[in-house]
Amino acid sequence: MRGRGITMFLGGALLVISACSATVQSATESAGVTEPSAVESSPATLATPDTAIADDAPATSMPVATLPETTIAPTTTEPKPQIYDPACVVEVEALDSLGLIANAFDDETVNVVALRAENNLPTADIEVGQLLDVCTGNGLDDITGEQRADPDKAVVDAAVRQNVEIQQLKLNKLFEEIGTQPLLVDGVSGPVTRQRLCAARLAMGLEVNTTDMAAGSAEERMLLAADELPMPFTSALNQPRWILIDRTCQFMFVGEGAEQLVFGFPTSTGSEGYETRDQDQARAFRFDPAVDNGGWHDSSDFPVAADNPLNGNMYRPLYFDLGQAIHGANNVPTSPQSKGCARLRTSHQDQLVDWLGLASATTPTWSERTISVAVNVQGEYVGSM
Numbered sequence: 296m297r298g299r300g301i302t303m304f305l306g307g308a309l310l311v312i313s314a315c316s317a318t319v320q321s322a323t324e325s326a327g328v329t330e331p332s333a334v335e336s337s338p339a340t341l342a343t344p345d346t347a348i349a350d351d352a353p354a355t356s357m358p359v360a361t362l363p364e365t366t367i368a369p370t371t372t373e374p375k376p377q378i379y380d381p382a383c384v385v386e387v388e389a390l391d392s393l394g395l396i397a398n399a400f401d402d403e404t405v406n407v408v409a410l411r412a413e414n415n416l417p418t419a420d421i422e423v424g425q426l427l428d429v430c431t432g433n434g435l436d437d438i439t440g441e442q443r444a445d446p447d448k449a450v451v452d453a454a455v456r457q458n459v460e461i462q463q464l465k466l467n468k469l470f471e472e473i474g475t476q477p478l479l480v481d482g483v484s485g486p487v488t489r490q491r492l493c494a495a496r497l498a499m500g501l502e503v504n505t506t507d508m509a510a511g512s513a514e515e516r517m518l519l520a521a522d523e524l525p526m527p528f529t530s531a532l533n534q535p536r537w538i539l540i541d542r543t544c545q546f547m548f549v550g551e552g553a554e555q556l557v558f559g560f561p562t563s564t565g566s567e568g569y570e571t572r573d574q575d576q577a578r579a580f581r582f583d584p585a586v587d588n589g590g591w592h593d594s595s596d597f598p599v600a601a602d603n604p605l606n607g608n609m610y611r612p613l614y615f616d617l618g619q620a621i622h623g624a625n626n627v628p629t630s631p632q633s634k635g636c637a638r639l640r641t642s643h644q645d646q647l648v649d650w651l652g653l654a655s656a657t658t659p660t661w662s663e664r665t666i667s668v669a670v671n672v673q674g675e676y677v678g679s680m
Contacts, residue, residue, distance in 0.1 A: 538671070651667070
């Protein structure tokens with residue numbers, strides 16, 4: 296051990312290990328137990344204070360008061376939990392972290408990743424008083440004595456979680472400047488994280504797919520080395536304003552020429568049989584603010600009795616390609632679920648409309664020149680994320 300004080304359990308005693316010395320205290324001392332003192336069974340004599348006697352009282356003997364026989368209960372604290380192997384257990388102290396605890400061991404196998412795996416910690420957060428199993432990879436839960444099913448797999452899983460966290464943090468940093476909602480940094484490579492990885496690959500000119508990004512791979516090194524998100528390649532870069540919808544990633548990039556990447560939004564394109572069609576610099580030609588209905592326009596192809604974007608209604612739709620639209624919806628899955636359109640969250644649709652200078656429109660706008668944006672649709676959705 297080196298570098299810090301660590302409290303560990305050793306048999307029935309509490310071993311306090313400091314950076315320089317180790318002191319063993321008895322169990323009763325460490326628990327704060329006071330041995331009961333003996334109390335004589337004979338009556339106790341109660342001395343009466345002088346002020347309790349009247350000034351004119353005769354000098355006679357005073358009666359002796361007696362107290363009932365009593366015993367003094369020992370002071371106790373809650374017993375320490377039964378530890379299977381106290382030498383392998385550390386109790387978290389104030390200001391501790393997994394890194395500090397790991398650094399106290401002259402053992403490369405005791406590290407943050409291994410401690411998280413051994414103790415099944417979803418994050419690196421720990422609490423004062425928490426017990427940690429620090430004997431990693433031995434196949435045992437040294438707190439309870441239970442056998443671990445596969446310690447090697449647990450270490451691998453923890454390393455993977457930590458690596459995914461690193462990727463999520465980097466993705467959040469790269470996408471924060473273009474209005475993309477940050478990922479939850481939880482070490483889980485779910486469909487939203489894979490969607491973001493796909494969008495990053497698209498921007499960096501890598502092979503576009505929604506698979507996990509392997510630790511230490513060339514593409515991960517490129518991701519982690521990036522200082523900013525590059526401009527995704529699209530033929531619309533020669534237009535003053537453009538929208539790129541990628542069906543593989545289910546992601547939308549918005550930009551101004553080849554100089555500025557403005558937005559990055561998750562989208563849901565057309566489902567099977569209603570695919571959002573390929574486009575190369577298609578001009579958006581109509582915008583409907585639907586102000587008389589709170590922004591919601593009932594689609595003529597998929598009418599519903601009540602405003603419900605899940606059943607075809609569209610929030611502030613922007614039309615291109617003979618009536619397909621980019622519109623807001625209350626549900627934007629990571630897979631194609633629309634009827635030919637590209638869905639955005641309603642807040643993202645508002646941002647897009649504001650950027651186009653159409654926020655104040657109160658009636659439908661039928662003008663390619665006024666709307667002034669080119670739409671590209673590319674890629675191929677290849678399966679569930």
